Amino acid sequence: MDSDFEIFLVAPPGLEPHLAAEARAAGFDGVTEQAGGVALRGGWAEAMRANLDLRGAVRVLVRFASFRAMHLAQLDKRARKVDWSAILRPDVPVKVEAVCRASRIYHHKAAAQRIARAITETLGAPLAEDASVRILARIDDDLCTLSIDTTGDPLHKRGHKEFVGKAPLRENMAAMFLAECGFDGSQPVVDPMCGSGTFVLEAAEIAAGLQPGRSRTFAFEQLALFDPAALAALRRPAPDRTPEPRFLGFDRDQGAIRGAAANAARAGLSAWCRFACQPLSALERPDGPPGLVMINPPYGARIGERKQLFGLYGALGTVLKERFRGWRVGIVTSDAGLAKATALPFLEPGPQVAHGGLKVQLWRTAPLP
Template sequence: MDAATPPFEIFLAALPGFEPLLAEEARAVGLPGVQEVPGGVTCTGGWPDVWRANLALRGASRVLVRIGGFRAFHLAQLDKRARRFPWGDVLRPGATVRVEATCRRSKIYHAGAATQRIVRALVETLGAREAEEGEAAIRLLARIEDDLVTFSLDTSGEPLHRRGHKVAVNKAPLRETMAAMFLRDCGYDGAEPVLDPMCGSGTFVIEAAEIAAGLMPGRSRAFAFEDFAGFDAGAWGAMKAGVSPRAPVQRFYGSDRDAGAIRMSRDNAERAGVAEFCTFACHPVSDLAPPEGAPGLVMVNPPYGARIGGNRNLLFGLYAALGGVLKERFGGWRVGLVTSDAGLAKATGLPFAAPGPEIPHGGIKVRLWKTGALG
C-alpha cells in the first residue's frame, strides 16, 4: 500500500441529496476524477487520496475502495476464485473481517451462502478471523451483480460523522456530516460569523468554527485503513502534520433555552479545540440579539414535532417568534433553517427561496430552507 500502487476506484458515500455538494467538496480538497453517482461520489486515485478523503472531507459518510473482482456463475466457482484472489495485497494475515455480500440479477442469488464461501476463503488462505457480532472489524463488501463479483473495503471504520469530539448530545442530534453540507449549501466558507439560536449540543457552531480554523474533521480519530497491509504510518503522519490550522478573526455563537444543552455545547467545543472561538449563552429566542460586527449566517435546526418538540401545533408559535426576531434584529444576516415541515418553515415569515432536496435524517426527511441577506 504505497503511492506507487496503480490508481483504483474510490467511492465517497453520502446521504441521498448531498451528492452535488460532496462532489464540490471533493474537488475542493483535490481528489481526482470526481463524478456524482447515486448515493455518493466516485473518484480515481491511490492510497494517499483515500487518506486525504477520510481526513479532510466533512460531508462523506464513508470512504470505500474497490480492490478487484472476477466473474462467478455458481458457488463452487466463487469459492475457487475467492481463494486465488490476492487478499494479502490489502489485508494483513490474521485480520478480523466482516463480509457483507449482496446479490442481484446473478446465478448466485443466495447472499448468505456467498458470504460463507468468501469468509472461508479468507480464513483458509489468509488466516483471517471472522468477526463476532458487535466486534470491531474490517468490512469487506462483496457485490455480485450480473454474475460479476466486485470486492470493496470500507477504509473508514466508524462512520465519518463520528469526529471524536462530540461526546455529549441532546435529543435527535444532527450529524456533523449533515451540518457541514448544510453550511456549504448556504455558501459558508469560514469567512463569516455563524450563530445558532437553538444550538442543542453545538453541532452547527462547532462545525463552522472548525472550518474557519482550518481543522481537519478526521484529525482526532483512527481509521480502518491504518490496519491494512502495507500501511505507511510515516506518510500518513506527514499528511496530518502538513495541515496548518489558523485562528479565525470572527467568532461563533450558540444559544439555547436549555442550560444542559449549553453545558454540552461548551464541553464539545472544548474537546474539538475551538472553545476559544465560540460563545454559548442560555436564553430563549425572545432574548436573541445579533453580536457586534459584520453580519453572517444564522443556522438553525429547530424541533419539528416528528421526533421531538411534542405537539406540532405548539411549534407554530416558536417558529413565528424565531422569524419575527430575525426579521426585526438581524438585518444583513442570511438564514439557513433545517426542518421536516414546510408549514413550520413558512410560519417564520422569512423570505425563503425554494427548499433544497429531501435528506434522510433518523427515519424522516428534512430540507434546508435558506434566505438571502435580510432587509
C-alpha cells in the same frame, strides 16, 4: 501505496453534489457523482486523505477487485485468487457483507459466507460480527466487485464530541448544509437553538482550517498495507490563524450549553466559539458584518407535538426578520409547514435528505431585507 483504483465516498442521499464539490476543491481526481455517493480515482494515500480531510463523506470505500461469478462455486474459486495478504492482516478480525442484484447468485448471505471462507482458509484471518475491518461484495449482473471499508466508525464521529443533545444533526450533514448556504469560513455563524453545538463547531473548524478526522482512528490503520509514516505526513498541524469568536450558540437548556462548550474545548475551539444559555426571545444580532443563522429546530415528529411548534417557528421568523436584516438563514426541518410558519422569504428548498428515519430539507434565504 501507489495503486490506482476507484474510491467511493458514501454520502447522505441528496447531498452528493456538495460532497463532489468538496472533493474537487480538495484536489481529488476523477470526481463523479453517483447515486448514494461520489466516485474518484486514486491510491491508498488518497483513501487515507479522504478520511482525514472530507467533511461531507459518511465513509470511504476502496474498490480493489472485480470478477465475473455465475454461481457460488465460481465465486469461491475466484475469491481465493484475490491476494488477501496484500490488504488484510491474518491477526485482525474481518467481516464480509454482500449485496446481490440481477444476478444468478441471489443469496447474499451465502455469497458473503463463500468470500469469508476464502479469506479465512487462504489468509487465516478470523471472522467477527463486530469487526471494524469490513469487506463489501456487490454482485450486480453477475459481476462481483469487492470493496474494503477504510473508515470504520462513520466519519460524522469526529472523535471529540462526547456530549450529544436531543435529536442531533450529524456533523457531515451540518457541513454540507453550511456549504449549501455558501459558508466558506469567513462569515459569522449564529445558532439560536444550538443543542450540542454541531453547526457552531463545524463552522468554527472550517474557519480554523482544522482537519475533521484529526481526533480519531480509522479502519485502514488495521490493514496489512498501512504505513504509519504516510498517515503522519497527511496529518496537518493547525494553521496559524488568529481565533475570532464569530461562532455563537445559544440554547434555553443550560445542560446543552455546558455540553456544547465542553465539546468545543475537546476540539480545541474554545477561542473560536461562544455559548450562552438564553431563550429565543433574547437573541440579538452580534456586532460586526452580517453572516449566517443556521438552525436545526425541533421537528415535532421527534421531540415536541407539531401543533405546539407553529408558535415557536413563528416567533423564530419574527425575531430574525426584526433583528437580523442582511443576514442569511438556513433552517433544517422535516416539516415544510413548520418552515413556512416562519414567514421567511425562503428560496427553493434543498433536496430531501434521510436523517434518523425522517426526510429533512434545508430551507434557506438570501440576505434578509
